[in-house]
Amino acid sequence: MRSGDKEKERIHIYNKRNICFVGVDMHKEKHCAVVIDCWMEKIGEVNFENRPSKFPAFVEDIRKICGTRDFVFGLEDTRGFGRNLASYLTGRKFEVKHVNPAYTSAVRLSNPIVYKDDSYDAYCVARVLRDMVDTLQDAKHEDVYWAIRQLVKRRDMIVKNNVMNKNQLHSQLSYSYPSYKKLFAQVDGKSALCFWENYPSPEHIWSTTSEKIYETIKPVHQALKIERIHAIIDMIKKDGNTQKGYQEERDSIVRNIVKDIKNNQELIKDIEEQLRKLLPQTGYKLQTMPGIDLITESKIVSEIGDINRFPDSDKLARFMGLAPVHFSSAGKGKDERCRNGNRELNAIFHFLAIQMVAISPSGKPRHPVFREYFEQKVKEGKNKPQALVCVARRLVRIIYGMMKTKTEYRPYEKTDDKN
Structure with a gap:
């Protein structure tokens, strides 16, 4: 099947006319859920306490509102206040999607007069869920990454x-x-x-x-x-x-x-x-790479989680804001540095890149391959901060491969072409 056919098939996975979309606004003590249909009409609202003992009654209320139609949940927060609910729903085989708060904020700000309350926030989550249900990531209940x-x-x-x-x-x-x-x-x-x-x-x-x-x-x-x-x-x-x-x-x-x-x-x-005991359970072996210690690996794993949610290293680079963003208008444009994304992860790779190109007190590069790559980019006309971004981008590809295959770091060694 061609890629275009696969894309069309993926878009039509959901028969939206027969599905209700449940957007949940998460809070510390109480959650607010709003149910809409495929025409974005609000058909119900449920407020319930953030306690596992209240979740079965919440699900029954959603069933009554939706009737014979199927329903899918959209949670704005699946790691913090919404983790218990996400764990409960996924454990009972309900379909749960993670809705990025940036999408919800964009819907809220699209109105001429901006206002905010729990009910409207839940409605915005439901709207994003309805529009992007095919592309939103599934909420996953992974205790080890959450604990780390x-x-x-x-x-x-x-x-x-x-x-x-x-x-x-x-x-x-x-x-x-x-x-x-x-x-x-x-x-x-x-x-x-x-x-x-x-x-x-x-x-x-x-x-x-x-x-x-x-x-x-x-x-x-x-x-x-x-x-x-x-x-x-x-x-x-x-x-x-x-x-x-x-x-x-x-x-x-x-x-x-x-x-x-x-x-x-x-x-x-x-x-x-505790981290020293937990990290081996993930299967990742990032500490075999020079420059990555226990704390650095813990921070990388805590921000990335399960590497399988990123199909390739390019998506991971975009997630942390290391990939360029294209701005254009009237057929003219250029790629610019991304200032969004996961800034914590971006900072980790930035300082890791600095370590890789550093010169030791003896005057020798600590990592000759990365230093050579850095100097090569400078010779190509890039300034040093830009060359450092290139090094960080290369580190993303390497670390992504290590996490994907759960293998140790294998340093690159140049081969002599001479016989």
């Missing part, structure tokens, strides 16, 4: 929280230890945190000895030498008197921040251990 996504989001939140704690620690230490940046290589390292927690201000140092300070920090820093403690004390003495009023209360703030940082670091370790 939740862990990644939780880790990102803790990391951001730790950045805030670290900034607050910088601010507090600058009052008591003006030269605090010279005392330790990292202000949030193990030995540094141990020091700040036990000696939040110089007054605690003057009331003890260098030997006791050494014994306090030694358990978390086995390579520590007493000479380093003497050097730290000398630098603190050179700062002069930094004692101010209400020092005890300010010391408690430092200790509190340190405890938060240490607790968050432990939480991050626990999450990474």
Whole structure:
């Protein structure tokens, strides 16, 4: 069968006159569902709680509204608030489509007077479902990808929280230890945190000895030498008197921040251990590629999910906004950079491309093949940001192939044509 015939067959899969379209606007506590027919006439509305115990009654209400006609569901959110409903419906073999919120927003904004409420949002979802039912993706219930996504989001939140704690620690230490940046290589390292927690201000140092300070920090820093403690004390003495009023209360703030940082670091370790157990269940082996560690692979998998929902690497590139977009009018136009798409995934591949073309301190490229490809694009007339996009696009093809076939990374090796 020719591709054109296949396309016509796909368009006529649904006999729309005999189908009702159920658009569901998802919320944390309650959902709103609107049922329309093929002429976009609203024939019913159901409001129900976001609890699995209420879903059977919701389905029965939809059956009563639709009568003898078949029906298909369109959910605007199948990962967040709508995940329980999507799981329930797909588990009972109902046809469920995922409706991109961008489509719903476009329908809402197409009116001369724009307004918004739950009922109208659900109606917009139903309209998109009616117009695009042949092309919308099926909602899939995949626990492993959802769990990975939740862990990644939780880790990102803790990391951001730790950045805030670290900034607050910088601010507090600058009052008591003006030269605090010279005392330790990292202000949030193990030995540094141990020091700040036990000696939040110089007054605690003057009331003890260098030997006791050494014994306090030694358990978390086995390579520590007493000479380093003497050097730290000398630098603190050179700062002069930094004692101010209400020092005890300010010391408690430092200790509190340190405890938060240490607790968050432990939480991050626990999450990474969970990710280390979950990722092998996906079958992907992205960490075999240089530049991709546990966290990078987790973020890629959390954003992409099941790779089979993308028929080829071009669709994946469009999903993350790496493919050019054509703008034209009156027969004239050009391709321009896409600024939409999944920006989280776009940023991951952007920084991954930077790693691939980086030069090591010894002056040698870390990944000669990608560096050569980058320089080739620059010679062709592209500027460096454009050449970097080309590298990212090549990475998309490679990673797509690795995920599709679930194989390890096989580095490209040049062959010598000479006999």
